Amino acid sequence: MRIDVKNSVLAENQKSADALREMFAKNDILVLNIMSSPGAGKTSLLVKTIQELSKEYRIGVIEGDLATTLDADRIRAVGAQTVQLNTGGGCHLDARMVEKANEHLDMDVLDILFIENVGNLVCPSGYDLGQNHKIVVLSVPEGNDKIPKYPHMFRRTELVLLNKIDLLPYLDFNTEQAAQDLSLLNPSSAILPLSAKTGEGFDAWIRWIKEKRDAICRP
Numbered sequence: 575m576r577i578d579v580k581n582s583v584l585a586e587n588q589k590s591a592d593a594l595r596e597m598f599a600k601n602d603i604l605v606l607n608i609m610s611s612p613g614a615g616k617t618s619l620l621v622k623t624i625q626e627l628s629k630e631y632r633i634g635v636i637e638g639d640l641a642t643t644l645d646a647d648r649i650r651a652v653g654a655q656t657v658q659l660n661t662g663g664g665c666h667l668d669a670r671m672v673e674k675a676n677e678h679l680d681m682d683v684l685d686i687l688f689i690e691n692v693g694n695l696v697c698p699s700g701y702d703l704g705q706n707h708k709i710v711v712l713s714v715p716e717g718n719d720k721i722p723k724y725p726h727m728f729r730r731t732e733l734v735l736l737n738k739i740d741l742l743p744y745l746d747f748n749t750e751q752a753a754q755d756l757s758l759l760n761p762s763s764a765i766l767p768l769s770a771k772t773g774e775g776f777d778a779w780i781r782w783i784k785e786k787r788d789a790i791c792r793p
């Protein structure tokens with residue numbers, strides 16, 4: 575007898591993710607699942623994004639990491655509701671973990687929920703967390719070949735944030751090639767260059783979030 579463990583795990587996850595999506599929709603919360611390799615700049619981007627948005631929106635963050643509360647501490651310091659999930663050895667978040675984290679967030683007072691997934695370009699791609707949109711952060715020092723080398727991740731995203739563009743003059747990242755590779759793999763995904771360090775490109779990113787939030791709140 576052969577038991578297909580992967581499919582049954584994913585089916586269970588999907589049930590929880592569907593329930594989460596329904597609950598988020600009822601509460602008019604925009605949910606963004608942010609994925610990347612370790613160190614691409616997810617937390618740095620979130621810190622700056624929260625600073626830009628927090629006058630207008632009530633923001634919550636679920637932080638996923640193998641260990642420590644370091645990222646949640648950084649987010650809390652800029653005033654957002656935060657829950658740190660430690661997966662132990664787990665290389666991705668799943669919908670059940672998000673359900674657990676939600677018990678510690680006040681959904682009645684949230685407009686936007688960011689979920690920072692565990693840093694890697696493989697495991698997180700297959701797990702629906704009930705989000706409205708999946709976003710991948712790719713950073714300049716990683717090199718543009720990551721798009722064709724990790725196709726599952728980039729095929730499923732709706733937006734690629736190309737972070738650390740302040741480093742472009744010092745590294746040989748080929749932006750045109752990255753855009754071409756992404757359009758071949760996933761023609762509906764956009765690529766948005768920015769820098770969490772200098773703030774360059776943030777206007778377009780903030781506009782993107784506001785448009786998505788308006789879209790879910792339309793009567």
Ligand SMILES: Nc1nc2c(ncn2[C@@H]2O[C@H](COP(=O)(O)OP(=O)(O)OP(=O)(O)O)[C@@H](O)[C@H]2O)c(=O)[nH]1
Pocket residue numbers: 610611612613614615616617618619645692693694737738739740741768769770771772
């Ligand atoms: N030069 C430059 N450095 C950046 C930028 N964004 C982040 N960094 C640096 O990159 C390093 C990693 O940033 P984090 O925000 O911790 O990255 P992360 O993706 O959250 O990392 P994990 O949670 O460990 O996966 C830190 O030293 C940041 O200061 C940027 O736009 N430009």
Ligand SMILES: [Mg+2]
Pocket residue numbers: 616617618645690
């Ligand atoms: Mg982080």
